[in-house]
Each structure stands twice: as structure tokens, then as C-alpha cells.
Amino acid sequence: MKEKMMRIIVAVMLTLLLCSLTLLAGAASKNDWKNTAGCYVWTESSQYNNGVLNIKPLGDDKYLYELKVMRGSEEEDSAEEFVTAGVFEINEDGDGIAEVDYQNNDTVELRFVLKDKSITAYQDGPLPLDVQGEYRFNEDSFDVSEAAAAALLAGLPEKQTGLPEDVDDYKLLYAEEPVDGWFYQLTALDDEGEVIAKFLVAADLSAVYRNDKEDEVSLIYGDPINMLAAKRAPLVEEDELEGPAIESGELEGDEDAPDLPATAASELSPLVTVAPEEASLKVGERTRIVASLPGCVGYNVTDLRSSNSDIVKVDGDVQLLAVKPGTATITGKLLLEKGEKAFMTQITAYEPKLEAPNLPANLGIDEALKLEAYVVGEADGVTPEWSVSDEKIAVIEDGKLIGKADGVVTVTAVHGEMKSQWPVAVGTAELPVAEDEEENEDDDDGFGWLTIIGGIIIIGGAAFFFLRRKRK
Structure with missing residues (x-):
């Protein structure tokens, strides 16, 4: 009898030991929690019932959590939302324990159990909405409330x-x-x-x-590393974002535009930008490289370099000087406390000059053309004083150039100290060929004659050798 009782006791103890070992094997350790940062989604999520759990390690076995849940009914086409956030600590059993103060200072305990890539939440006490359930890892990044x-x-x-x-x-x-x-x-x-x-x-x-x-x-x-790399502003509503209008994933007004995802508007430009104060710079003037960062976070610009110092050269730590007309690429580094970002931008150097973009090389008799002009480097157009070299060939009336007779006329525009001139052929007249074009034509003619003469020599030589061989 005693022997039988002893066997039963041993069997019970072995069973308890095996159960304990099984529980210990399934329980997470404090080290397991260190790699849990990210966003977890409720495994039973649907359109009207879903949940998200965000986890961020803070060190010393402390973890920040945020639970965002929605509970509703498809029949009633309505849902309620609830958000709670706090910090939990890992106990000796490997579980995260947090306390939530809710209504009349009642404390609700939340317990988080980690297993593989899932975290199960348990609540002990009433909350506006039930947050319990299994949340499975979804992605590393997340935005919070x-x-x-x-x-x-x-x-x-x-x-x-x-x-x-x-x-x-x-x-x-x-x-x-x-x-x-x-x-x-x-x-x-x-x-x-x-x-x-x-x-x-x-x-x-x-x-x-x-x-x-x-x-x-x-x-x-x-650190600011995520901010420097961000391609969007997560706390800006989509209707507040600047950029092309997007409808059904396609840019409006352009049938050939590529299909874009619905979130493309929020990814049109980086959150942190670096650029010159003036992208177009008059020769002899200077500009600075400046950065746009959220929250007026301080920064320094270093390692400025120009792709062509003959056009734009680095003049000091953050200044650039326009030397002659052209475009140069500027590179450098943006330095923040605990973070940096390489950047590349362009500056166009220009000399102010009057241009008439719509002035044609040929104008018909009685044809009227409205004259337009702008100054290179300035955004708005200008209204200069217009004149022609021969009013028998063309005249200017009410800001329009009107053809009168065959011939070539010079159109002149004067704006302040700037003056520009353009030749215009009226009627059947043609503009004189420029000297370099004449040289090219002469070269072409010379090459043509050489080709003809060379061909004659080759044909004649071949005929001579053929006849000589035939005589022999």
C-alpha cells in the first residue's frame, strides 16, 4: 500500500514538474522583449472592429505602449474608438504590467504576454472599450497620438x-x-x-x-535620424498637403502621367530640405545655403562644394558667389546633434538681359504680332520701349509689330540701362546668313567638290588600268 502511494506521489510530482517546465519554456524572458519595437495589429481586426498596439523600448525593462481600438457594428454602421498609452515594466515572469487610472481613480491593470511575434493583452477591470486580444507584429515604424x-x-x-x-x-x-x-x-x-x-x-x-x-x-x-530620412509629414492631413491634385491615383491634367498610389501626395518631398535662399543668382551677387527643419531645430552646414567654381564658387562657410552665367551643382552636409544628412542642390547664375521670346525670324506683310519681353533672372515680364530701324518695312502700333513691305528690319527694346536688338525678315525677304553659317556652307561646298573630283580620279584610274591590261 505504501509503495503504491509512493508511486502516485512521484507521478504527481513529475507531472507538476513537466507542467512547470512547459510554462517556463513558453514564457518570454526580459531579453526577448528588447526586440519588440514596432506596430502590432489585432488578429481579429475587421472593418468595424480592429486594434493596434505600438511598442517602444525605453530601457531598464521599461516599455512604452499605445493601444488604439475600435469597436462597432456593421448593421448599425457605427463604431467607437478608444486610445490609451503608458509605460509597463517586465516582471520576473516575463510579462509586461501596467496600471491605467480610469474614472474615479479606479486602477485597471493591463498585462502583456509576449510569444514569438505576437503580444497578447489582458485587462483586469473596466475600460471604455475592451482592449484584450492577440496582437501580431506588422511593421517596425509607427505614428502615435x-x-x-x-x-x-x-x-x-x-x-x-x-x-x-x-x-x-x-x-x-x-x-x-x-x-x-x-x-x-x-x-x-x-x-x-x-x-x-x-x-x-x-x-x-x-x-x-x-x-x-x-x-x-x-x-x-x-536622435533626429528618422526625421532627416522622412519623406512625409505624418501629422498633416492629406487635404493640407501641397502638390499636384491626385484623383484615382493619377495626376490631373496629364493623360500620360504614371499611376501613383493614393498616398503619393504625402511623399512628394522630404520633410527636411536644404537649398539656396536664391536658386537663380545674378552674376556678382551672393546667396546662402539654408535648411528647413521642423520645430526650428538647430543645424550647421559643412563641406560645401561646387561642381563648377568658374560659374558658382563657395565663398565662406555657407555663402555662394555667382561668377558667370551657367548652372552649378552644390553638395554638402547638414549636421544636427546626433544626426547628419548629405544634400545636393543647384544654382543658376545669370546676367540680366532683355529677351523677346515670341519675336519671329520672319513676319508676313500686314501680319500683326504682340510684342512681349522679360529680363533673364526675373519672374515677371517687362514693358520696354520698342522701336524699328525702318518704318517702311515694319511699324509698331499699340505694342504690336506689323509688317508693311519686303525687307529686313531691326527691332530694338530698351528697358532701363538694358538694350537688345533682333533682326526680323518681312514678307519674302530672308535674314542674311551669319558668317559662321557661310563658312560652314563653304566647307560643305568644298567637301562636295573634293568628293566629285575624287570620284572622277578613282573611276579614271580604274578605266586606265583596265584598258592597259586588255592591250597586253
Whole structure:
């Protein structure tokens, strides 16, 4: 009997041991959590019921989370949304534990269990919407709400933010509008409503800047690498984006335009741009290389180089000088705290000159042409004083050039100190051939005669040798 009882006890102990080993084998370790950054999607998501879980490691076994869920009904064609964010810590069992304060200071516990590429969320207590379920990894990048931005600040060490350690000793206010489509602006106030600090939190939580003063923006967390590489402003609504109108994935007004994805409008240009203040520069004038960054983040420009210093040359750290007409490519580096970006841009150097783009080489008799002119390097057209060399051949009336008789006339335009002239042939007359064209024609004629003479010599020589051979 005793022996039988002993066998039962041993069997039970072995069973418990195997169960424990199985549980331990399935449980995640603290190291497993270190590679969980990214966006996770609820496995039961549908049109009216879905959920997203964003995870970002903060160090010291702390992780920022944001849960965004929607629950609704297809029959009623309606849905509710709920967002909550905070910081959880990994316990000895390898689970993430967070507490959410909700209604009348009731605390709801959230537990996150990691297994392979999935995180399962459990909630102990009521929330506006149920957030429980399995969330499977979807992608590395994500954009978050103001709630997650505030949670990130609360999760950072006091020495970085300068905020009181107890979150009850201050409150965070969100700005109504994001900053340049990339940052959330948060202001920390004490119990008396005095400003403690101001912060810029990146939309993807990759960086936090403190900006108590607009001209003093300092990095306190992360780095600007994602901002420098971003191709869009995630916090800008699509109808606010500048660029070509897009309808059904095609550019309006161009039937031959390539098909574009619906999100192409948000990817037309980089978030951070570097360019000269003046893309067209008058010879002898200077311009600077400047950068456009969200939130007035400070920067330096280095390693400026010109592809052609005879046209545009580097003149100082960030200045460029136009030397002679032409276009040059400028390259360099944009340096930020903990980040840099190589750039390339172009500058066109020009000399002011009057041009008449629609003036023809030939004008018919009684034909009237409206005269137009512009100055190279200026955006708007100008109205110069027009004149002709011979009013028997052509006249100018009410800003129009009118042909009168056969012949060649010189049209002159004067604007300030600038003066330009163009020959125009009227009626059956033709413009005189330029000297270089005459030389080319002479060369062509000479080449033609050489070809003919050479052909005669070859044919004659062949005939001579043929007849001589026949006689022999």
C-alpha cells in the first residue's frame, strides 16, 4: 500500500514538474522583449472592429505602449474608438504590467504576454472599450497620438526632462496643432499653472526636444535620424498637403502621367530640405545655403562644394558667389546633434538681359504680332520701349509689330540701362546668313567638290588600268 502511494506521489510530482517546465519554456524572458519595437495589429481586426498596439523600448525593462481600438457594428454602421498609452515594466515572469487610472481613480491593470511575434493583452477591470486580444507584429515604424507622447515624457528619467518624478505634481497640455507635421508640442505646468518646461515629441517617438524658448531647442532623448530620412509629414492631413491634385491615383491634367498610389501626395518631398535662399543668382551677387527643419531645430552646414567654381564658387562657410552665367551643382552636409544628412542642390547664375521670346525670324506683310519681353533672372515680364530701324518695312502700333513691305528690319527694346536688338525678315525677304553659317556652307561646298573630283580620279584610274591590261 505504501509503495503504491509512493508511486502516485512521484507521478504527481513529475507531472507538476513537466507542467512547470512547459510554462517556463513558453514564457518570454526580459531579453526577448528588447526586440519588440514596432506596430502590432489585432488578429481579429475587421472593418468595424480592429486594434493596434505600438511598442517602444525605453530601457531598464521599461516599455512604452499605445493601444488604439475600435469597436462597432456593421448593421448599425457605427463604431467607437478608444486610445490609451503608458509605460509597463517586465516582471520576473516575463510579462509586461501596467496600471491605467480610469474614472474615479479606479486602477485597471493591463498585462502583456509576449510569444514569438505576437503580444497578447489582458485587462483586469473596466475600460471604455475592451482592449484584450492577440496582437501580431506588422511593421517596425509607427505614428502615435498625443497620449503616447505624454506617456513617453512620463517614462523618461527626471534628469532628462527636468520634470518632477511624481506625475501627480504636474500636468501636460497639448497644443491644438502639431508643429510642422512632425512634432507634438507639450507644455508641463505645476499646480499653480506656471510653466515648468516645453517639449517637442516626434510623431514616431524617435526624439524629444526641449524648447522652452523658440531659439533654444535642445535634444534630450533619441536622435533626429528618422526625421532627416522622412519623406512625409505624418501629422498633416492629406487635404493640407501641397502638390499636384491626385484623383484615382493619377495626376490631373496629364493623360500620360504614371499611376501613383493614393498616398503619393504625402511623399512628394522630404520633410527636411536644404537649398539656396536664391536658386537663380545674378552674376556678382551672393546667396546662402539654408535648411528647413521642423520645430526650428538647430543645424550647421559643412563641406560645401561646387561642381563648377568658374560659374558658382563657395565663398565662406555657407555663402555662394555667382561668377558667370551657367548652372552649378552644390553638395554638402547638414549636421544636427546626433544626426547628419548629405544634400545636393543647384544654382543658376545669370546676367540680366532683355529677351523677346515670341519675336519671329520672319513676319508676313500686314501680319500683326504682340510684342512681349522679360529680363533673364526675373519672374515677371517687362514693358520696354520698342522701336524699328525702318518704318517702311515694319511699324509698331499699340505694342504690336506689323509688317508693311519686303525687307529686313531691326527691332530694338530698351528697358532701363538694358538694350537688345533682333533682326526680323518681312514678307519674302530672308535674314542674311551669319558668317559662321557661310563658312560652314563653304566647307560643305568644298567637301562636295573634293568628293566629285575624287570620284572622277578613282573611276579614271580604274578605266586606265583596265584598258592597259586588255592591250597586253
